[in-house]
Amino acid sequence: MHNKLLAMTLACSALAVASAPIIADAQPHRHKVWVCRNESSRGARNTGTVVGAVTGGLLGNAVSHGGGKTGGTLIGAGVGAVAGHQIAKNNGKRCGYEWR
Template sequence: MRKKLSITATLVCSALAVATTSVPVAAQAQPHHKEYVCRDVSSRGARNTGTAVGAVTGGLLGNALSHGGGKTGGTLLGAGVGAVAGHQIAKHNSTHRECHYEYR
């Protein structure tokens, strides 16, 4: 019985010692401060849409400007150039800057 009481007392004292040593550490923690953080965000969907619209527009324009039997080649060339141009334009226009406060 004495041994059981001794073990219980030791465990309680150990738990109290651990609990009291962790309280000052938490109280000494540095306070959070706000920082203004900005990042560039781009929309992938806008770039895909720009590519598709550019390809269709370029294909139509290439078909309209080509003559005779070269209509297929003009259409494909126009679609390729239009797709690249549409992608680059959409990539440039779809990037915007987002800023917010963060606690650190």
């Protein structure tokens, strides 16, 4: 009986010692991190580019005078395309805090 008690005590002690590092590692140091993910799809960026180009072309045509209407339309379309692409790209970002 005494041997069984001694064997059980040793087994429990060995288990406690073996599991101590696991318990310590189970609770890592965690902190908040600001994370941004780009969830914008290529289709959304292309749509933004087209909408921006059309809108910019119309505005460029409206504000140009006389014989410079073609140039105003082309410059407005170029600026609008770049602006529309950037706006669509930045609207696809999802930012927030995560625990890591």
